[in-house]
Amino acid sequence: RKKGGSQGKISFLCRRSGQYTMNHENSKKTPDGAPFDRSGSQDSLDELSMDDYWKELENIHETRGNNHEEQEALVVKEPDEGELEEEWLKEAGLSNLFGETGDSLESMVFLSTLTRTQKAAVEKRVETVTQTMRKKNKQHQIPDVRDIFRLQNDSKGKVCDGIEPSTVRTSENKNETQDEFSLGTDDRSSPLEDTRLSETAINLEIAFSEQAASLKDSSVGRVGKAGGDDTLLPNFKLPKDKTGTTKIGDLAPQDMKKVYSLALIELTALYDILGTEFKQQKAAKIKTKDSGLFGVPLAVLLEQDQRKVPGTKTPLIFQKLISQIEEATLETEGLLRIPGVATRVKSLCQELEAKFYEGTFNWENVKQHDAASLLKLFIRELPQPLLTVEYLKAFQDVQNLPTKKQQLQALNLLVLLLPEANRDTLKVLLEFLQRVIDHRDKNKMTLKNVAMVMAPNLFTFHGFGSKSVEQSEFVMAAGTANVMRFMIQYQKLLWTVSMYYFSSSA
Known part of the structure; x- marks a missing residue:
């Protein structure tokens, strides 16, 4: 497949051992030797913007080819539809519908706050789980959620435009209570x-x-x-x-937990209405680094960073790379698009791993385009x-x-x-x-x-x-x-x- 502009073309020709081989024809070089093919015209930049995408991919593959060993590949699990929807119900806060205790009161109260389209999304998932359990002869007794909704609707009546009323909703923002509305x-x-x-x-x-x-x-x-x-x-x-x-x-965290449940149901309902399939993917557990900077899970990074800077919410290396780019100037032409020199980026990555937390890394040696390449490397090297x-x-x-x-x-x-x-x-x-x-x-x-x-x-x-x-x-x-x-x-x-x-x- 070929994609390119008037001055340069990137051809993805074949795959060898799971890697893509790319030819960059008629390209110019920056002073650092990195491929870069652009005129100074903004119109030209816009016309060739898709070429930016393909050149970035080329840079990514070249970096991976020269960088440290590949991470263990994630394997996306393919559970059957019933298992997928059962997991969805759990994350939506509706696990009580099929829990062993049989106590579904909390779920019923939560269901009573949903809109028509949200209820339809829940019904669809409950029906799938029910059918799957019947096929597997499981003994869970799932109440028919449609009957629950029917009882609620009978007691509430109908409203205009086919939108069923929900319970009165309120919101607190900085200790200030909003007016109630339905x-x-x-x-x-x-x-x-x-x-x-x-x-x-x-x-x-x-x-x-x-x-x-x-x-x-x-x-x-x-x-x-x-x-x-x-x-x-x-x-x-x-x-x-x-x-x-x-x-x-x-x-507060407890409020965000409730928002999460409703947002999951609402997103699913929105995708259902618009005819787009929504299914959460699951990845098998893989062995990841438990320390360091690159290729380390976000949660691990924050845990080690918070020991140094309590309350920090984003990784320190991530913050530092951004500030390093900005300190040079944001007016540099081709910022983020022009890659750093691959060998130098690799060397900087290794040196950062060894010296960043010791505070002995010399940031004066980091060129702006190298810092931008390290920032992008950090993002794409996350284990997930x-x-x-x-x-x-x-x-x-x-x-x-x-x-x-x-x-x-x-x-x-x-x-x-x-x-x-x-x-x-x-x-x-x-x-x-x-x-x-x-x-x-x-x-x-x-x-x-x-x-x-x-x-x-x-x-x-x-x-x-x-x-x-x-x-x-x-x-x-x-x-x-x-x-x-x-x-x-x-x-x-x-x-x-x-x-x-x-x-x-x-």
Whole structure:
């Protein structure tokens, strides 16, 4: 397969022993000897932005070929559908539905707070688990969740637009209680009416899946279709609210646990409504390093870093590499795109492993492009991807959702589902990338360019083995770059917690 611009072409010709062989034809070299083929014209940079993606992949493969030994490949488990959905129910906080104790009261209370589309998502999974258990002659007695919903609906009655009322939801933000409200009341517009008012306003009072259900068979709201000209992204914004907006950092751990359960159900319901398959992936346990910097699990890194700097939320080496890049200047042309010299990056990596925690590493010897290469190396060498094994495919599939608003809504839910360490590290990374883009007049790195360069480092996770790598590289290249672009552009919205997550019965 070939992909390239007018001045350079990258040809992926064959695979040998699980590695891709790449030919770079007619390329120029930077003074450091690294491949770099660009004119100074910003128009040229935009035209060749996909070439940025393929060149970044070439640099990644070259680095792996010259770097330390490959990590043990992750093996993604393929459980049967029943096991998958049973695990989903457990993570959604509904394990009591099929627990040995038979006590489903807590689950029933939780179910009573769900919307119509969320309930449908739960019903679908419960039905799958039930059928699987029957086939295996298991003795768990799972109550028919549809009967539970039916009883609840009979007692509540019907409301307009087909949206069933949930319990009154409240939210606390910095010790300030928001006014109570309930969905579907007479003085509140329907999701469809709200969309007519503003296609760029993000409604946080009504579940995203309910909004998608209302618009599914309507021509309203199609201006934001994901296809077509994608040069300009909509100016999505949150409606002003006198009570303020709740962010992830405003919530206590016990509240985030509840938000996680609802976000998982809501994301599943949204994907169901939009016809996109949502399945969490699971990776087999592998042997990982229990100390060091590169190729170390985030949780291990933070544990050792917090002994040195109590309260730190992102790895110290990650923070230092970003500050090293910024101290030089963010106006350097080709920042993040021009790779460091592979042999020097390898040497720096080894020296950092030995001297970073001792405080004897000499940062004056680290060139800016080398620091940028080390930052990208750190991200892609994580034993499990920054976006996690569980949700990496769901992040990739965001590109398949019909409208840009729905893509943004899905990304918001996925961020809520990330472990705290992954979420905090992603946030710092996205903020740094935006600062790079803010200097695009000088460094020639637009949003599109940065997304193209960074997407391979987050989405082509080599630990999955050749099959997933091949799919990511050849089939999903442009799509994952667009997802990366969305995460950078709308990062301030991604850490927002919708008001409908909060229930008076929670």
